[in-house]
Amino acid sequence: MLQSHSFLWHYLWIAPQTLQAALAIFLWRRGLHKLFPVFVAYLSFGAIEQTTLYALDVLPSVTADTFWRAFWIGAILEGAIKFAVIGELFFHLLRSRPAIANLGRRLISGAGATFVLLAVAAAAYTPLVHRHSQVVPIFHAHILLQSSYVVDCGLVLFLFLFAAYFRLRWSHYAFGIALGLSIVWCEHLATWALSASGAWLDKSYLFDFVNMATQHLGVLVWFYYFLIPSKKTTTSTVALPENNLAIWNRELERLLQQ
Amino acid sequence: MNLAVFIVIAAVLALGIILRLAITQSLQTKRSAINGAIRPVDIDAFRNLIDPAEDDYLRRCLPSSQFRTVRRERLRAMAAYVQMIANNAGVLIRVGEAALATEDGRIAGAAQQLVNDSLLLRRNATVALARIYFALAWPNSGFAAVRVAERYEQLSGAAMLLGRLQNPAAAVRLAGIR
Numbered sequence: 001m002l003q004s005h006s007f008l009w010h011y012l013w014i015a016p017q018t019l020q021a022a023l024a025i026f027l028w029r030r031g032l033h034k035l036f037p038v039f040v041a042y043l044s045f046g047a048i049e050q051t052t053l054y055a056l057d058v059l060p061s062v063t064a065d066t067f068w069r070a071f072w073i074g075a076i077l078e079g080a081i082k083f084a085v086i087g088e089l090f091f092h093l094l095r096s097r098p099a100i101a102n103l104g105r106r107l108i109s110g111a112g113a114t115f116v117l118l119a120v121a122a123a124a125y126t127p128l129v130h131r132h133s134q135v136v137p138i139f140h141a142h143i144l145l146q147s148s149y150v151v152d153c154g155l156v157l158f159l160f161l162f163a164a165y166f167r168l169r170w171s172h173y174a175f176g177i178a179l180g181l182s183i184v185w186c187e188h189l190a191t192w193a194l195s196a197s198g199a200w201l202d203k204s205y206l207f208d209f210v211n212m213a214t215q216h217l218g219v220l221v222w223f224y225y226f227l228i229p230s231k232k233t234t235t236s237t238v239a240l241p242e243n244n245l246a247i248w249n250r251e252l253e254r255l256l257q258q
Numbered sequence: 259m260n261l262a263v264f265i266v267i268a269a270v271l272a273l274g275i276i277l278r279l280a281i282t283q284s285l286q287t288k289r290s291a292i293n294g295a296i297r298p299v300d301i302d303a304f305r306n307l308i309d310p311a312e313d314d315y316l317r318r319c320l321p322s323s324q325f326r327t328v329r330r331e332r333l334r335a336m337a338a339y340v341q342m343i344a345n346n347a348g349v350l351i352r353v354g355e356a357a358l359a360t361e362d363g364r365i366a367g368a369a370q371q372l373v374n375d376s377l378l379l380r381r382n383a384t385v386a387l388a389r390i391y392f393a394l395a396w397p398n399s400g401f402a403a404v405r406v407a408e409r410y411e412q413l414s415g416a417a418m419l420l421g422r423l424q425n426p427a428a429a430v431r432l433a434g435i436r
Contacts, residue, residue, distance in 0.1 A: 164282065168355075170283060186272050187269070193261075199262060
């Protein structure tokens with residue numbers, strides 16, 4: 001065992017993963033994996049990854065080096081899946097709106113490239129607090145996660161801003177997924193940035209508690225949106241307000257003929 | 259540490275913005291808000307503002323410095339109109355999206371058309387606004403708002419069609435587009 005932990009620690013590490021696995025199974029049985037295949041993969045991978053890391057943490061025979069190697073591999077794979085989840089959400093947002101699909105794709109590509117550059121710059125300027133060979137890989141892992149969450153957090157913010165600007169209505173499920181991810185990713189960005197900077201080194205376990213608790217909250221948000229059906233909106237006549245559309249059209253025709 | 263503090267502040271701000279937008283999205287379905295948000299656009303004034311002949315006339319009659327001042331004033335007014343058109347397009351997107359869930363295929367089709375036209379108009383209005391602000395820096399450069407006007411015309415047609423399908427008994431008129 002790498003460290004001795006409290007009951008709360010064990011609960012917060014295991015409970016969100018158990019719930020995440022349960023949610024993935026629930027989505028699969030309801031056929032929602034066809035609608036959100038990447039999100040289901042994200043849930044499944046996260047549950048497997050964290051359960052593996054938990055096992056590596058509590059097994060006495062596992063060395064710190066092995067644990068951090070597994071942590072690195074998990075972080076890289078999860079990073080790739082998170083990008084795919086953002087792509088999936090964007091696809092759901094634009095699939096019935098061909099009018100802005102091209103513009104949207106260009107904008108999100110530009111935003112992605114910008115956030116990658118910002119993440120690289122932030123990583124380059126993050127000072128290496130400890131130069132001991134055994135600790136350096138841990139700090140590098142923190143910097144990797146900080147970089148990953150700069151991009152994730154930036155892209156999910158872009159999604160919300162894009163939808164708000166064009167007054168796009170999210171589907172109930174996609175909105176729940178995006179909201180849960182936003183809460184988790186923004187909080188993770190803050191804590192990993194603090195970890196990478198070496199802040200409160202002696203109390204770094206607090207960051208782990210906050211991370212795990214937020215993950216728990218995120219999973220509960222997803223459960224809420226997938227278990228509670230969306231409210232039916234009014235689909236009857238939308239009373240369009242009074243005015244003279246014909247005059248506007250006539251004047252425009254005149255304008256275009258000039 | 260300074261960088262970490264900066265990133266923490268950015269993360270908190272991002273989450274704050276997202277939560278605010280999420281709450282706004284949840285409250286978006288109120289019909290009264292849809293009705294109240296459309297604002298009238300004075301077509302005569304708008305037509306006058308985007309008329310290149312007016313600009314040419316002013317360029318000939320006024321000294322260069324005075325022309326630039328007048329041109330900037332006109333561009334600011336034009337920006338206000340285009341902003342209003344973009345806002346109206348945003349309202350119509352909501353009207354269309356609210357009607358999309360209907361089981362009536364004709365209404366859903368008309369709503370889809372309205373949403374697409376409104377999105378195009380909003381996109382073009384955004385581009386037009388960027389060009390207007392660019393022209394504000396260089397008042398002598400040319401400017402064309404034809405695409406915005408064109409989209410607005412198509413949008414009006416789509417809105418009329420949706421209105422007719424939803425409420426055939428009443429003569430449908432769209433507030434703010436005149």
